[in-house]
Amino acid sequence: KQEVTQIPAALSVPEGENLVLNCSFTDSAIYNLQWFRQDPGKGLTSLLLIQSSQREQTSGRLNASLDKSSGRSTLYIAASQPGDSATYLCAVVDSNYQLIWGAGTKLIIKP
Amino acid sequence: GAGVSQSPSNKVTEKGKDVELRCDPISGHTALYWYRQRLGQGLEFLIYFQGNSAPDKSGLPSDRFSAERTGESVSTLTIQRTQQEDSAVYLCASSPILPDTQYFGPGTRLTVL
Numbered sequence: 001k002q003e004v005t006q007i008p009a010a011l012s013v014p015e016g017e018n019l020v021l022n023c024s025f026t027d028s029a030i031y032n033l034q035w036f037r038q039d040p041g042k043g044l045t046s047l048l049l050i051q052s053s054q055r056e057q058t059s060g061r062l063n064a065s066l067d068k069s070s071g072r073s074t075l076y077i078a079a080s081q082p083g084d085s086a087t088y089l090c091a092v093v094d095s096n097y098q099l100i101w102g103a104g105t106k107l108i109i110k111p
Numbered sequence: 112g113a114g115v116s117q118s119p120s121n122k123v124t125e126k127g128k129d130v131e132l133r134c135d136p137i138s139g140h141t142a143l144y145w146y147r148q149r150l151g152q153g154l155e156f157l158i159y160f161q162g163n164s165a166p167d168k169s170g171l172p173s174d175r176f177s178a179e180r181t182g183e184s185v186s187t188l189t190i191q192r193t194q195q196e197d198s199a200v201y202l203c204a205s206s207p208i209l210p211d212t213q214y215f216g217p218g219t220r221l222t223v224l
Contacts, residue, residue, distance in 0.1 A: 031210040044202065044215040089154070093210040096167060099144065101154040 002027040002094045006102035014110050015082055021075040021105045023090030028068050031093040035064050035075050037086040038104070044089070048075070080109045113137065115216035117203050123222045124193055132188040132219045136205030143186050144213060145178060146202040154202065160186060161209050193223045 003026045013019055023033070035047045048057045048064040050073070056065040063076040077084060090102040116135045124130050136143050145157040157170045160180040171177070175193075180186040190197055200220050204213040 034212065036215075043217045044204075046212050046214060049212045091154075097159055097161075097209050098156045098167075098170065099146075099154075099213065100156070103153045 002030075002092065002100045004090060004092055004100050004102040006088075006090055006105050008105060009103065010106040010108075012108040012110060013080060015080060017080050018076065018078050019080055019107075021077070021088050021090075021107070023073040023075070023102055025071045025073075025092050025100070027094065028071055029095045030068065031095070031097070033064075033066055033073050033090065033092045034099075035062075035073075036089040036091065038089060039086045047088075077107075082109045082111050085109045115203055115205050115214055117201075117216040117219050119219060120217065121220045121222075123224065125224050126195060127192055129189065129191045130193055130221065132190075132201050132203075132221070134186045134188070134203030134205075134216060136184070136186070136203070137214055139183075140205035140207050140214075141183050142206045142209045142211070143180060144204045144206075145186070145188050146204070147172075147199045148202060148218075149199040157188070159209075190221075193221075195223050197221060198223045 005024045007022045030052050032051045034049045036044045038044050050057050050066040061078040066073045085108050087104040087106045089104045091099045118133045143160045147155045158178050163180045175191045178188045200218040202218045204215045206213045
């Protein structure tokens, strides 16, 4: 059974710092991995999708990597801003096309 | 363009009543997904559609839950004889194909009294 784990559960850093969020999954048989952000009272926003054949994807200040063989992904956020404060969720699409979610990392960027 | 929309945004119902939740996916998206998020918990996959076909219904919590989709358009999630543990935010997402980036709607907050 696929399980997705995110570490840390919460993170608070000063504005301007670079940071890394971690995601691990137990079964390497995935189609892709997605990173989302969830803002309180709002819906989910897709940030990056990495196909199983890819190693990384970049969008602006965000860079996501994928090491399928070791079951790990990282989300790197450069030059963090207070607007980056949100809960970041990692999810993998498993072999049954189900999106299996991590519990999320709650990120707070202090001005 | 228009994103995924869901209605109603909020629904309060009494225990034992039936409710119907609606999802309008992005036009042209063949895949549609339903999730549930209980307060303080992670997202729970319920069901997905490829076109109007749902190959795997094992994620539905009980036989009180059912879902259908008309063609590659609107989907409805129906909960019969609602229970208090059904209270949650129900999220719908769509993607152009399976599997691809999923775009989420704003959700329907269901409260069962």
